[in-house]
Amino acid sequence: MTHLLETKGLEIRFGGVVAADDITLQIDAGKNLAIIGPNGAGKTTFLNICTGWLKPASGKVYFEGRDVTPLSPRAITRLGVARAFQIPQLFTEHTALENLLIATAARDRLQNPIRALKDTRQRAEMMHLLDMINCTDAAHQQVDELSEGQRKLIDIAVALALRPKLLLMDEPTSGVASSEKFDVMEILVKALAEAEVTAVFVEHDMGIVERYADEVAVWNMGKIELRGTPQEVLEHPDVIRDVIGEVA
């Protein structure tokens, strides 16, 4: 069976730091995977390798069975892998709606040189996407005027606007007020399910992991220490000691 994403023996070092040490992992469509682990464990490096931003010293990345290891981020994006960032990567001189429309311009390769982007037929689709993430009010605001939580959602919406098959998210709730975290995730998971997108997300909040992940992989010192259902993983003594902390 072909997995949606598969990595085999990924290795990379930064000087003396091992950021990926024989990372072998399979992700299947429809199963949201949470990646947890202490800071510096190599979680973001894994996302960077999967999206082509970093090239591994050895090992391979397969997307839908195709070797994508040598491809650039834009080529991998075109195949259906989208990315959302820990620090939202948005076009700060544009509004929220324009950010999404720019994504559709890239997705559909819009070429008309004199038709305004805001008048394209994709506008209704993007307004619906904004509605799905409860950001309709922010549509015409410049993104640097929005709250961190809204910027996070817009960043993810930009990725979703590409209609990806797989979405890699780096700490989708970091910077979001703790009172809003579950609301943000609730909105996100609903939007992901509606768009039929499989998500891989790096997360530090175990409450979020427990509630929204189908599977959890634990990273430590560039290795996958453990993988299983949220219950299996979060109750494991090593995870309680190394990742969650003794108070848990």
Next chain:
Amino acid sequence: MFIRITIPTLLLILLALVPFGAPGLQVLLTLALAKGIAVMGVTVLLRSGQVSFGHALYFAIAAYGGAFTLMLMPGADLIIVLVFGIVTAVLSGIIVGLFVARYRFIFFAMLNLAFSMIFWSILEKFYHYTGGADGMRLPRPTVMWIELERGAYELVMFYLALALALGLGWFSMRWLDSPTGQLFRTIKTNETRLQYLGMSPQRVMLTGYVLSALLCGVGGIIMGLVQGVVTPEYAFWVRSGEMVFIAVLGGAGSVPGALVGAAIYEIVRTYASAFAGDIWQLVLGTFLLIIILFAPGGIAGIYSGVMDRIAGKKEDSE
């Protein structure tokens, strides 16, 4: 809204009537329009956050393209000369653009400068082909295969420059709002996201770069045809600097500002050099300093601010 478009419309009507009302200004304004079109090219680039100190390259290439066309096809029609000149600029824009589109900021600015100065040297040194420092003549082409006297030809060139400035200005503004233009503008704020949208920033940059080369080329060929001669000075770095100067003066990133800035620049330069001798650069330099320090939006920004204030006062009184 009404008042916002009234002043530009009135100015435009006055401009169109210049050949009848103030014929002495006609050639000066034709040259200003040619320069304004070229400055629009620099303005387009500024929208991606990049500045070029070498765009006079395309200004010169188009003018020399026109000169060679007229040398090889004496009596060629104006349209043919225009098309050849512009195509030469666009092709050069694609070739140079493929190389410079991967660089940003100071590297982008200086590489463009380097290309323009290489071309300037070629023009100076290959005397037998280019006429060296004396340049090449652009004998008056026919217009719709009719030979025109100087007065009629200059009138045609004035309206042609006006039509091209308006048409290309409209196109540039539409393009900057179009999907390709909006993608081009994202170069300024986030190339990482652009790559993660599946786009090549180099290719996106190239589209805007070629448009800017085309605009500079149109300005150059009109300037050459009006002056009747093209010299290596067309490609010199001072000319490129002047384009950036006018772009900032008019309002960095504003397409109409480029045209207004060019008109003011040409008028100040002409009259200040007549009345104030060698200090006209001082006058313009001081003016630029004031603009940068107190009105970074340039003339377009000042105009927009005044209009907002008038509109605000109107709303308050209602």
